[in-house]
Amino acid sequence: MFEVKIPRDFYGASLAEVEDEIRFRVARPGDHMCSSFQCPNCQCQNILGRDLVPGDASDEAFTSLVTRATLDAFWYRSSGTVNGHVTEMRFLTRYAEALGFDPFPRLGPIPLGDHLGMKEAILLVLRSHEPGKDEGKTVKYGTARKLRGFMTVLAEASVELRGDLVFSSCSKAGRLVATRAPSEGRWFQHFNSGMSARMGNEVRQDRAYTLVLLHKLLEMYEQDWEDNQFAIDLHTLSAAMFLVITCCGGMRGYEAVWTDLSALRYDVSYCESLEDYSAVSWPLVGRFKARNGVADCYMIPIAGETNSGIKVFVWTQRFIGRLAMDGITQGWAFRKAVTGKRALAADYRDDIFTKLEYIQSTTNLIDPDCSVWDDYGVQRSGRRCFTSECQNQGVDPHDIELQCRWSTDRANGHRPVQRTMLHTYSEVRNMKKALIRPSKLGM
Numbered sequence: 030m031f032e033v034k035i036p037r038d039f040y041g042a043s044l045a046e047v048e049d050e051i052r053f054r055v056a057r058p059g060d061h062m063c064s065s066f067q068c069p070n071c072q073c074q075n076i077l078g079r080d081l082v083p084g085d086a087s088d089e090a091f092t093s094l095v096t097r098a099t100l101d102a103f104w105y106r107s108s109g110t111v112n113g114h115v116t117e118m119r120f121l122t123r124y125a126e127a128l129g130f131d132p133f134p135r136l137g138p139i140p141l142g143d144h145l146g147m148k149e150a151i152l153l154v155l156r157s158h159e160p161g162k163d164e165g166k167t168v169k170y171g172t173a174r175k176l177r178g179f180m181t182v183l184a185e186a187s188v189e190l191r192g193d194l195v196f197s198s199c200s201k202a203g204r205l206v207a208t209r210a211p212s213e214g215r216w217f218q219h220f221n222s223g224m225s226a227r228m229g230n231e232v233r234q235d236r237a238y239t240l241v242l243l244h245k246l247l248e249m250y251e252q253d254w255e256d257n258q259f260a261i262d263l264h265t266l267s268a269a270m271f272l273v274i275t276c277c278g279g280m281r282g283y284e285a286v287w288t289d290l291s292a293l294r295y296d297v298s299y300c301e302s303l304e305d306y307s308a309v310s311w312p313l314v315g316r317f318k319a320r321n322g323v324a325d326c327y328m329i330p331i332a333g334e335t336n337s338g339i340k341v342f343v344w345t346q347r348f349i350g351r352l353a354m355d356g357i358t359q360g361w362a363f364r365k366a367v368t369g370k371r372a373l374a375a376d377y378r379d380d381i382f383t384k385l386e387y388i389q390s391t392t393n394l395i396d397p398d399c400s401v402w403d404d405y406g407v408q409r410s411g412r413r414c415f416t417s418e419c420q421n422q423g424v425d426p427h428d429i430e431l432q433c434r435w436s437t438d439r440a441n442g443h444r445p446v447q448r449t450m451l452h453t454y455s456e457v458r459n460m461k462k463a464l465i466r467p468s469k470l471g472m
Contacts, residue, residue, distance in 0.1 A: 033049075033052060033053045033054070033227050034227065034228060034229030052104060052227075053100050053101065053104050053223070053226075053227045054100070055100075056099075056100065056103050057103070057108060057111050058111075058115060059111045059112070059114055059115040059118070060103040060111060061136065062114060062115075062118060062136070063103070063105075063106055063110075063111060063114055064102045064103055064105065064106075064216065064219050065136075065139065065145055065216050066099065066103075066136075066137075067137075067139055067144070067145070067147070069081060069091065069092040069095040069096060071138075071139075072091075072095045072144055072147050073088070073091060073095075074141060075141065075142050075143065075144040075147070075148075076144050076147065076148050076151075077091075091151075094151045094154055094155070095147060095151065097154055098147060098150035098151060098154055098220050098224075100223070101150075101154075101220050101223035101224040101227055102150075102216060102219040102220040102223055103223065104223045104226065104227065105218075105219040105220070105222045105223040105226075106219075121133075144211070145211070145214060145216040145217070146211035146212060146214045146216050146217035146220070147216075148211065149177070149180050149211050149212045149217060150217060150220045150221075150224075152176060152180070153173060153174070153176055153177060153180075153221075153224070154224070156168070156173045156176045157170065157173035157224070157228065159173075169228070170224065170225050170228040170229070173228075174221070174225075177212050177217075177221065180210070180211075180212040181208070181210045181212045181213055184208075184209075184210035184211065184212065185208055185210055190208065190209045190210060234409065234413065235404075235405060235406030235408060235409040235410040235413060236399070236404040236405050236406075236410060236413075237410055237413035237414045237416075237417050238276060238405075238410050238411065238413075238414040239394070239414070239417075240337055240414070240418050240472065241394060242385075242388065242394045242395065243272075243276050243339075243414060244337065244338075244339070245388050245392065245394060246272060246381070246384055246385070246388070247269070247272070247273070247339065249384050249387075249388075250265070250266075250268075250269035250272070250384075253265055253266075253269070254266070254269075254347065259347075259350060259351055259354055261351065263351055263352070263355065263366070264366060264376075264377075264380065265380060266347065266348060266351050267348070267363055267372070267377065268377040268380035268381055269344065270344055270345070270348040270363075271285055271286070271363065271374070271377045271381075271407075272377075272381055272411065273339065273341055273344050274288075274311055274329075274331065274341075274411075275407075275410075275411025275412060275415075276339075276411040276414045276415055276472065277331050277332070277335060277339055277341050277415065277468045277472050278311055278329045278331045278415070278468060279329075279412055279415035279416065279419075279429065279467065279468075280311075280313075280329065280411070280412060281374075281408050281409055281411075281412050282374030282375075282406075282407040282408040282409070282411070283373075283374050283408060284313055285313075285363070285374065285411075286361070286363040286371055286372050286373060286374055287313045287314055287361075287371070288311065288312060288313060288314075288361065288362035288363055289312045289313070289314040289326065289361075289362070290349070290352065290357065290358065290359055290360055290361060290362040291358070291359040291360075292312035292314070292326065293309075293311065293312055293345070293349060293362055294349050294358060296309060296310045296312070297309060297342075297345060297346060297349060300333075300342075306333040306334075306342045307332070307333045307461070307465070308330050308331060308332055308333050308342075308461050308464075308465045309330070309331055309333060309341060309342050309345050310328045310329070310330045310331075310461075311328070311329040311330070311331055312326055312327070312328055312329075313326065313327045313328075313329060314326045314327075330461055330464040330465050330468075331465065331468045332465040332468040332469035332472075335468055335469060335472040336422075336469060336470060336472065337472055339472060341468070348362070349362075363376075374407040374408055375407060377407060378407045381407065382401055382402055382405065385401045385405060386401050389401060415467075415468075415472065416429075418472055419467050419470075419472075422470050424466065424467050424470050425466075428466045428467050429467045
């Protein structure tokens with residue numbers, strides 16, 4: 030029932046060592062001294078208010094879950110660390126015997142009702158066994174751990190934990206809040222770290238597009254444009270535009286779709302009136318988590334044409350022109366065809382990935398063993414392409430921050446940075462030469 034991840038080589042063969050046979054399966058001498066321990070029956074008293082009933086299916090499951098969570102907490106520490114503590118315990122015992130006093134703090138019994146976070150740990154273990162996206166697989170740790178965040182929020186909203194203890198300072202770092210939420214307790218931290226190690230906590234980053242692969246994709250979209258001009262399917266053109274700005278603007282997919290069409294049209298019109306096609310300022314409007322939900326507009330200046338020849342300004346003109354043909358001149362630039370609501374990054378996945386599959390089957394630009402639909406992603410493949418190419422070309426990290434506009438907010442501490450649209454545009458235009466360096470030089 031409880032799978033333990035073991036190390037494997039490139040082809041999947043086991044690289045398990047002797048200790049891997051017992052990891053997370055048995056307790057080691059000394060574990061109880063490193064992490065608080067209560068037996069399943071004690072935990073049943075704490076959580077259910079009664080003793081376990083032998084033979085009862087529900088209680089058997091409860092026992093199994095408590096044992097699993099306890100072993101995860103024990104294996105938070107490596108065997109070398111636990112063995113080291115056991116060694117020091119022997120020295121401590123010898124000194125105490127010579128001096129005639131007990132040096133050990135009381136390890137139990139723990140007061141009745143204090144489960145130390147075991148109830149939350151059991152729920153997290155159960156969450157980890159929900160079906161995952163892959164057939165026959167369960168959710169990954171990164172998905173399961175979201176329950177911990179919710180349990181913390183729920184506990185802090187309850188009447189049981191009223192009365193926060195807040196540590197405040199004069200610095201801009203903000204405040205620290207002490208919480209009694211069991212899912213934030215010391216024992217739960219041990220369990221959570223052990224569970225992460227047992228499950229492998231596999232994090233698979235979206236594979237970055239290479240610059241050559243990006244150009245190949247854009248060649249295919251360019252052919253779509255040449256074949257149809259402004260009669261091109263709006264969804265296809267939107268996918269091409271989405272690809273261009275995530276790769277050349279360093280945006281994540283879910284950020285790109287927050288584009289304000291009116292503001293975009295305003296910037297393009299202004300640049301055209303000056304016959305200045307060196308850059309286009311891409312406006313993202315919304316309530317961003319990093320800004321504590323404050324509504325604002327971020328301007329992402331992108332070079333009109335990159336050093337490798339990607340014509341960002343031309344694609345933008347085509348995009349807003351095609352939208353205008355359908356009478357769309359305001360609202361969200363990326364929108365769903367039927368409802369007109371803001372599109373999701375996932376809406377462009379099929380269009381882009383179908384082309385990736387064709388490239389994989391006809392060229393050597395994508396490893397034949399690569400699973401396009403699993404390895405690439407619409408959220409971060411473009412951003413990782415941008416970051417990788419900027420690093421390859423030696424772009425100054427400060428320039429990247431300038432383009433993404435995070436430095437202004439950081440310079441203002443944690444205070445909201447309120448800007449009118451015109452103020453935002455004028456500020457960006459004054460710094461355009463500096464702001465477009467990453468997209469110009471990196472891509």
